[in-house]
Amino acid sequence: MTSRDQLLTQAARLLRQRAEIDATDLFMDNLTRPEALRLAAAARSAAPASRADPPSATSASVSAAPEPTGPSAGGGALPLLPTSYTELRDAAMSCTRCRLAEGRTNVVFSDGSESARLMVVGEAPGANEDKTGLPFVGQAGKFLDLLLATVDLSREDSVYICNVLKCRPPGNRNPMPDEIESCSPYLEKQIELVQPEVLLAVGTFAAQLLTGRQKIALGKLRGEVHSYHGVPLVVTYHPAALLRNPKWTRAFWDDLQLLRGIMDSA
Numbered sequence: 379m380t381s382r383d384q385l386l387t388q389a390a391r392l393l394r395q396r397a398e399i400d401a402t403d404l405f406m407d408n409l410t411r412p413e414a415l416r417l418a419a420a421a422r423s424a425a426p427a428s429r430a431d432p433p434s435a436t437s438a439s440v441s442a443a444p445e446p447t448g449p450s451a452g453g454g455a456l457p458l459l460p461t462s463y464t465e466l467r468d469a470a471m472s473c474t475r476c477r478l479a480e481g482r483t484n485v486v487f488s489d490g491s492e493s494a495r496l497m498v499v500g501e502a503p504g505a506n507e508d509k510t511g512l513p514f515v516g517q518a519g520k521f522l523d524l525l526l527a528t529v530d531l532s533r534e535d536s537v538y539i540c541n542v543l544k545c546r547p548p549g550n551r552n553p554m555p556d557e558i559e560s561c562s563p564y565l566e567k568q569i570e571l572v573q574p575e576v577l578l579a580v581g582t583f584a585a586q587l588l589t590g591r592q593k594i595a596l597g598k599l600r601g602e603v604h605s606y607h608g609v610p611l612v613v614t615y616h617p618a619a620l621l622r623n624p625k626w627t628r629a630f631w632d633d634l635q636l637l638r639g640i641m642d643s644a
């Protein structure tokens with residue numbers, strides 16, 4: 379292992395330790411996305427020896443919530459829903475189904491592997507994502523990459539990342555119900571085509587949509603295994619929320635262990 383790899387491995391170990399002790403400050407201000415991804419790769423080689431024993435899926439609390447009718451539980455299906463991944467992506471790239479098409483720079487469809495075991499679903503693109511066309515590329519994205527690396531997961535090979543909305547709401551405001559209704563059929567089809575083993579919903583909007591529990595606070599949804607049409611679903615805080623509230627890092631860590639346990643027992 380090179381000195382650079384050793385440094386990255388140590389950084390990943392530091393992150394794990396920080397999560398365990400509820401550390402409140404972050405070290406990522408100057409870390410670029412490629413560096414974060416290299417860190418993820420380094421962590422994959424270090425994780426098996428140092429990872430805490432994850433809970434098994436069978437020992438986890440499994441939600442008895444009714445099955446959601448789909449991401450578009452609140453309504454609308456695409457009139458002509460493409461059946462291939464490429465066609466679906468192309469349709470989203472030129473979509474004008476809601477008002478968000480007017481202000482976007484880029485449609486942010488996805489990042490990561492289309493054969494991923496894990497699909498991470500966030501809320502909506504922010505300024506960096508709108509600019510680049512890729513989800514989770516800002517500080518929150520770097521943080522997410524590092525946290526996933528601690529449980530041996532990376533968007534380079536095992537993670538697919540997308541959002542409920544594919545276009546940026548102005549001023550990063552919350553998604554409107556009709557925007558979610560218009561856009562969620564894309565997410566529904568993405569899940570169907572990628573066929574992940576496990577779903578991770580980060581943030582309130584993704585969690586409520588995928589669990590079908592629209593009125594329930596995120597804090598009451600996390601900590602158990604839900605089911606999205608038979609696919610195990612874990613919900614947790616959005617990484618941007620962790621940056622604002624580092625005390626939630628421990629809860630996110632616990633949710634990642636729950637997620638890892640499901641994948642390890644698959």
Ligand code: SF4
Nearest residue numbers: 473476479544545561
């Ligand atoms: S947010 Fe979704 S539904 Fe609205 S224009 Fe963008 S891709 Fe289409």
